[in-house]
Amino acid sequence: MRVLLSTYGSRGDVEPLVGLAVRLRELGAQARVCAPPDEEFAELLAGVGVELVPVGRPVRTFMHGAAAPSAAELARLRLAMVAEQFDAVAAAAEGCDAVVAAGLAQVAARSVAEKLGIRYVYASYHPVSLPSPHHPPARREGWPSPPEGTGNLALWDLDAQGITELFGDALNTHRASMDLPPVDNVRDHVFTDEPWLATDPVLGPWREPAELGVVQTGAWILPDERPLPERLVAFLDAGAPPVYVGFGSMRAPEDVARVAIEALRARGRRAVVSRGWADLAVIDDRDDCLVVGEVNQQALFGRVAAVVHHGGAGTTATAARAGAPQVVVPQMVDQPYWAGRVAALGIGAAHNGPTPTVASLSAALATALAPATRDRARAVAATIRTDGAAVAARLLFDAAVRERRPSPA
Template sequence: MRVLLSTYGSRGDVEPLVGLAVRLRALGADARVCAPPDEEFAELLAGAGVELVPLGKPVRTFMHGATPPSAAELARLRIEMVAEQFDTVAAAAEGCDVLVAAGLAQVAARSVAERLGIRYVYASYHPVSLPSPHHPPAPREGWPPPPEGADNRTLWDLDARGITELFGDALNIRRASLGLPPVDNVRDHVFTGEPWLATDPVLGPWREPADLGVVRTGAWILPDGRPLPERLVAFLEAGAPPVYLGFGSMRAPEGLARVAVEAIRSRGRRAVVSRGWADLAVLDDRDDCLVVGEVNQQALFGRVAAVVHHGGAGTTATAARAGAPQVVVPQMVDQPYWAARVTALGIGVAHDGPTPTAASLSAALGTALSAGTRARARAVADTLRTDGAEVAAKLLLDTATRGGPAPSA
């Protein structure tokens, strides 16, 4: 069996698909991944022995350009992105039995699968992206505020209309050229009535009853066996466990590293600062801070006192599995959801607002570093599953063979 896995986004969008691809290959399937051609993604897939099919332009250049793109530029980029997906994904999917798409940006994937007559699966990495009467849609940057007092169903209807306004014309022009009928609701077309949810059932549960027949697989984890750099190991062994600070691929609030290091020091702790796409750095030369590049978080988070981060799905899950208390400083999209889950589970605290001060971050760290939070984080870690990629891989193999809908795991 041949499977094409496709996404467009940051590392948090790409790495789960690599984890799924590795499990598929272990079960005898041929799996390749369509993803942005960023250097770190190419290295990630090469290290896992998975073929990369470059899709679109590098994400880092787009997300961290000198100035944010204008509305006109964004409109042009959306049209180009849909066209690129039709061309690249269609070529990569030739001869495949299943096409798995992750992320709403994959608006062309289902049309490609229809045209080729192959099975299509949509997967989400967080519950809050899927329509439900139990939660509102995540706020979308640049969209007008919703009507005051609107209920969840109204908010999801508005969300669907907004997505169709953004992508409908570009999608339907290409569908027409392929002899496919037009789509009047792009979001629901992409999601299907049975989307897959690749989250841990404790960390990111799905509430029933719901309108969608969501298939819950568990999170798709790519095991990381890389050793930590010697310099980092020496730092860890030179004193008490430090606090980790990282913002992944996000633009960090101005002065975040300075503010965070001041807060960490106020708690009598050392700091490991992950440079990330925000290029975080420490401005003084004191020996209680170490700046690192991309490292094995699965190994590192088990050796730190707490993890301060932006609230991405991957970082949240990795810290939770390691039993590390968290301080989440959410910025956008699904990050407020993960911050709320960390707080609800008692495994850390959500910072109030996206721009911390030294005082506000120190207060949040006080909660995260408490004995109660540490004990709770360790207890919850023992309840989290690590078999989501295997569950998903077996479901794909089974449903591709039978040709019917996927059962809930």
């Protein structure tokens, strides 16, 4: 069995597919990953022996250029990506038995699978991206705000219309060249009626009733066995557990490292600052702060007093698994959802808005660092599943076996 796993985005989009690829290989299947050609993604995949099929331009250089991309620039990029995906995904899917796509930018994958006559699965890393009467769609930058009081179902209809306006002509032009019929709802075409939801049922539950037949597998986690750097271990051993501060691939809020360090020092806390794509740095040479690069968060989060982060699905799940209280400072898309879930579960605090001040972050830290929050975080950690990628791999593998089995005479 051969499977193509396709996405376009930051590490939070790519790493879950790597976790799924590893689990598929354990079942005897072969997997390749179609993803952006960023150096760190190439290294991540090479480290586990999974083939990378590059598509599009590097994400990091686009997201962290001299200025944030405008809505118009993002729209142009998305349209260019349609053509790039059809070329890359079509070539990579040859000889495969299934295609798994993650992320709405994957507008080509289902058409390629349809043309090849192979299985197609769409997967989401957060419930809020899937249409539901229980939540509105995430706000999309550059799109007009709907009238106040618009209900969830009407908001999802507007969301579908906007996506079709953005991608419909490009998608249908490519489908026509493949002798495939046009689609009139791009979003629902990409998602299908039975999308997979790669989130933990406690941390990111899917609420019923809903029209979609969602299959919730659990989060797709790539086990990380790397040791922590000696310098980091020495820092951890030198005092009380510090607080981790990191914003991953995000354009971090302006001056956020200074804000976080001042808020933590006011509480007598040390800090581990993750450099990330925003290139965060310490503000002086005092020995109560340490900057780290890309490290094993699964090991580190078990040794910190709390995790201050942007609210990416992967970071939220890793902190929850480690029993580390969280302060989520959401920046975009699904991150407000994860901030709300952290607060609702009592395992941390949701910062109000994307730009913290020393006072606002200090108030959120007061909640996260409270003994009751620590106890609750540890209790919830015991309920978080770790087998999501294995569940998804088995679903794919078993479906392939059924499809190959000859029908009874």
